Amino acid sequence: MSRRLIGLMLAISLIAAPVQADLPNLGESSQEGLSPLQERQIGESAMRELRRSGAMSEDPELVAYLRQLGGRLQDASGETEISFVFFPMLDRSINAFAIPGGLVGVHTGLMVLAQHESELASVLSHEIAHVTQHHFARLLEGQKMAPWVTLAALGLAIVAASQGSGDVAMASLMGSQAYMIQRQLDYTYQFEQEADRIGMQTLQKAGFDQAAMPMFFDRMQKSTRLGEGNAPEFLRTHPVTYKRISDAQSRLKDKPYQQVKDSLDFLFVREKARFLQMDEQDALNYYRKTLSEKKYAHLPAHLYGLAQAQLAVFDADGAWATLQKAKQALGKTHASLEYLAGSIRLSQKRPVEALQIFKEASKRFPASRALVYGEIDALIANNQQADALASTQYAIELYPSDAYLYQRIAKIQGARGDAVRQHQAQAEYYARLGEYTAAIEQLQQAQNTGNTDFYLLSAVEARLKELKQLQMPLSK
Secondary structure (H helix, E strand, O other): OOHHHHHHHHHHHHHOOOOOOOOOEOHHHHHHOOOHHHHHHHHHHHHHHHHHHOOEOOOHHHHHHHHHHHHHHHHHHOOOOOOOEEEEEOOOOOOEEEEOOOEEEEEHHHHHHOOOHHHHHHHHHHHHHHHHOOHHHHHHHHHOOOOOOEHHHHHHHHHHHHOOOHHHHHHOOOOOHHHHHHHOOOOHHHHHHHHHHHHHHHHHHOOOOOOHHHHHHHHHHHOOOOOHHHOOHHHHHOOOOHHHHHHHHHOOOOOOOOOOOOOHHHHHHHHHHHHHOOOHHHHHHHHHHHHHOOOOOOHHHHHHHHHHHHHHOOOHHHHHHHHHHHHHHHOOOOHHHHHHHHHHHHHOOOHHHHHHHHHHHHHHOOOOHHHHHHHHHHHHHOOOHHHHHHHHHHHHHHOOOOHHHHHHHHHHHHHOOOHHHHHHHHHHHHHHOOOHHHHHHHHHHHHOOOOOOHHHHHHHHHHHHHHHHHHOOOOO
């Protein structure tokens, strides 16, 4: 947790009038530290604002990979009480951040910079440690926050800092009482050192290379010697001193060298992240140039990136040909390659072939959520609405908290002309994103469709009452 981030959060909350939100004031409880519930409420408020800003990536492969990697590290950490959520931010800056309540954001720029999976894992393990050690709550407790500070204000401040607007916000606060408070925060080094130590233990237990943490930090540090203004965002929000690097390296003494092979999931997702954060034409030029110069770390993944770029500029035939080269270079296939193959066929208006690809790939790679989405989308494209609905409902049994499955049900029900169930499904989509106002509006629209099915409307009314309870401010 960074000094600038906490300072910004305090500044916004101290100088602004209490914001209208569905979250309570911290009140006197802030004098005793934040409860786990309050930490979670701060995180959920920040997540809503991040999602509304459009900064979060909804790419199913990036989301699934970060959650799989983060889950592996959480298991290794031994933490069982906090429900972590790891999510990607479509941003070229090199950054990652932890939000109270177990929410960890990772910028695509950081994913691309990581030369090895252990390096990316080292950053996630570091952020996990910030959360498990309750650094945010401990810092606020030490500051004895004013009773009018709201959880929503803190969440909004997290969004401002995570999107790089913290410097602008802080500049406007120069000379204020809030800025003076920000200057008094002296816990950063202690917390960062603790997160390093615990994070390295988590890395080792998860089967990753512990040396990746000081190595990755040292590489970032050396690449920014020209000045602070050139430093990656991660180094600004997580100050890395040579003492911290030295301390981390000293923990490796007497430990055997551990080389960990990068997973194919990491290699393909890293390339997907690189492509997504670039302009389509720039990406196409980049991949063509680096391939011609043979400047790539992994040929199959690089060809995969080129195929993504070709599809983005509507060269589906070229993308298909490049994808076959990627499979040949790999000597086998992978879930990411099959998802791209199905996506190419859909773009070519060949939904029957796309459906076949997704179905066969789902059997080979049953853990791939992206392939589940792909199969449903192909069924919809084939006008097999009943099958698409059945497949989606089965997937919801496996993934009940997946908002994007409900979004697909809404699309299917709309195509079938079932307005009530369309609004119902759209309401569940919003509810799973914590957007209770929008969810309530959908259910109210369902009530006004003119449908007279008593049992269906009773279910709508019951769910409406539940959501209104969730929307109400929680008691202190």
